[in-house]
Amino acid sequence: MVNHSLHEHLPSVAARVRNAGHVLLGLDFDGTLSPIVEDPSKAELSLETQDIIKALAAIPGISVAIVSGRSLQDVRGRVGIDGLIYAGNHGLEIHGPGLSYLDPTAVKARRALGWLAAALTKGLSQITGVIVENKSLTLSVHCRQVAIEDRETVFRHVQAAAAVAPDCFRISVGKLVYEVCPQAHWHKGSAMRWIDGQIGRQNTLTLYLGDDRTDEDAFRTLAHGITVKVGEPCETAATYHLDSPASVREFLYWLASLNQQGGQP
Ligand SMILES: [Mg+2]
Structure with a gap:
């Protein structure tokens, strides 16, 4: 699908945001809020991006969910904002004000995942630069x-x-990362839908921004909302496109400014 530059469609996005009873904003972390770095343990959120997310989360008509392939604890530490909804491990674990989810299939597969991590760490020990991360x-x-x-x-x-x-397991291929996930019928899109249900507001508009293949599940699931692929233009299920985390930050400023102009939310 050819998607459209979000910048060129801001008026229609503004109209949908203003007409919504509530906005659920889903944000991936790596490559969306934070630039991709060589060593994933070094990825961090800029203070400017942290501030604008805080400002958005303080708006009563907006709920912010951070949805990442990182573990919940890891991504929550890197974002560092209390009171947000965090979905880690591609949505298999979710925590936020008044809501909590832990995927039962993933929990059952934990021990087997540990064995698999140990086998891979040993098997790949001769290859320089590889990092096996058991999340x-x-x-x-x-x-x-x-x-x-x-x-x-x-x-x-x-x-x-x-x-x-x-x-027990399936493999998904991301940006220079292989993800081994349990065979749970659950992904970032399911997580967003579950969060939407838990919030339980009428006429909720879902916005979802992500940069990687695992975000395509969310783009497909949330096709009724506003979906934004971040990064180089490519084949995607998202409707819109932004080129970088810096453009995402600008969009978040714009979204917050809609509220200051007195619109809904
Ligand atoms: Mg990402």
Whole structure:
């Protein structure tokens, strides 16, 4: 699907926001709020972005959910704002004011995931730069610092490891990261829909911004809302496009300014 520059469609977005009874704003973290960095442990939120998210979350008609592939604890620490809704591990764990979710299938697969992480750490120990990260409910194998010629080998190892328990795990490929997730019928889009239901407001407009393949589940699930793919233009289920985390920040300022102009929310 060819998507449209969000900048060119702000008037229609403004009209939908003003007509909504409530706005649920879903934001991915890496590559959406924070630029992608070589070492994922170094990713951080700028103070400016943190401030504008705080300002949006303080508006009564807006709920903000951070939806990340990182563990809930990790992403909550990096965003550092109390009172938001946080969905970690691609939505398998959710926590926020008055709401809490932990996916039962993912919990059951925890022990097997631990074995898989140990096997991969051992199996990939000879490959420089690879990072195996057990996030308790899902597992990431980061390849950003792996030589290009070794990346295929890493992928084959991940495939072989997950194939030991094919009914338990599936692999998704992100931006130089392989994600091993439990076979739960749950993803970032399900998480957003669940959060929407828990908030329980009438006439809620959902906005969702993300940059990676796992965000496509949310774009498809939330097609009735406003979906924004961040990064280079590419094939996506999102309706709109923004080019970078800096553009996302500008959009968030604009969204907050709608409220200051006296519109709804
Ligand atoms: Mg991302």
